Amino acid sequence: MSFSIATAGCNLACLNCQNWEISRKSPNETRNIELFPEKAVEEALKNGCDSIAFTYTEPTVFYEYAFDTARLAKARGVKNLLISNGFINEKPLMDLSKYLDAANIDLKSFSEATYHELTGGRLKPILNTLKILKAEGVWLEITRLIIPGRTDDMDNIREMCEWLILNGFADTPMHFTRFYPFHKLPDVPYTPFETLEMARNIAVNSGIQYVYSGNVPGNYAENTYCPVCKEKLIERQGYNILSMNINDGLCKFCNTKITGVWGSG
Ligand code: SF4
Numbered sequence: 332m333s334f335s336i337a338t339a340g341c342n343l344a345c346l347n348c349q350n351w352e353i354s355r356k357s358p359n360e361t362r363n364i365e366l367f368p369e370k371a372v373e374e375a376l377k378n379g380c381d382s383i384a385f386t387y388t389e390p391t392v393f394y395e396y397a398f399d400t401a402r403l404a405k406a407r408g409v410k411n412l413l414i415s416n417g418f419i420n421e422k423p424l425m426d427l428s429k430y431l432d433a434a435n436i437d438l439k440s441f442s443e444a445t446y447h448e449l450t451g452g453r454l455k456p457i458l459n460t461l462k463i464l465k466a467e468g469v470w471l472e473i474t475r476l477i478i479p480g481r482t483d484d485m486d487n488i489r490e491m492c493e494w495l496i497l498n499g500f501a502d503t504p505m506h507f508t509r510f511y512p513f514h515k516l517p518d519v520p521y522t523p524f525e526t527l528e529m530a531r532n533i534a535v536n537s538g539i540q541y542v543y544s545g546n547v548p549g550n551y552a553e554n555t556y557c558p559v560c561k562e563k564l565i566e567r568q569g570y571n572i573l574s575m576n577i578n579d580g581l582c583k584f585c586n587t588k589i590t591g592v593w594g595s596g
Pocket residue numbers: 341342343344345347348349350351354387388389416450
């Protein structure tokens with residue numbers, strides 16, 4: 332259970348944005364509530380959430396609020412999660428990292444041209460964000476949405492995976508997610524399952540150890556598999572965990588250390 336917070340606005344303008352009704356609006360166009368950082372932490376605790384997620388739009392646009400809230404949350408033992416497009420300067424990211432426990436960063440393409448056309452942003456700062464979060468010890472996961480005709484080029488995916496391996500991200504979970512038509516791309520079809528599977532195979536063959544398919548409930552690639560013995564370690568259905576075969580961070584079948592943040596329960 333995570334207490335999730337967003338505001339209106341985003342620093343990118345993705346053609347595919349599924350949250351466009353809030354990301355492409357200004358605060359006076361959205362329904363808002365007043366929630367000061369102290370109160371946000373109180374509410375998280377009151378609602379039995381052991382983490383706060385800064386998410387949905389882009390935490391960079393409410394950076395000061397996220398920073399203050401994260402600092403207070405950390406002091407009260409509540410974890411902080413950053414769900415972000417990663418388009419942020421180095422210094423503010425390093426400052427915020429001190430209070431972050433985990434981050435999921437979109438790596439929307441591995442091409443500057445596509446980044447520019449699809450989002451209005453740039454690739455290089457995102458790659459820098461990944462390196463900083465890893466160096467700062469924040470638990471990191473990466474998401475690549477596969478949009479037919481836009482970000483489904485398999486050579487580009489291969490290049491991205493090679494960069495990830497070269498830069499020490501072999502054990503960083505990689506999520507390839509299915510596109511649903513949204514916002515300015517209403518006529519682009521859903522991502523075929525075969526395309527997700529091709530991307531997954533490229534990543535696995537490149538040496539990325541934990542590769543998932545997202546937005547495909549019931550798909551086998553929602554589960555976590557041991558990178559060594561290939562046994563199913565965590566069986567999932569959507570957000571539910573059906574079975575868990577990890578003991579003290581080790582694969583129950585072959586004792587391989589499984590990278591992750593493992594609770595006691
Ligand atoms: S970064 Fe995320 S929230 Fe912002 S426009 Fe792109 S998809 Fe929407």
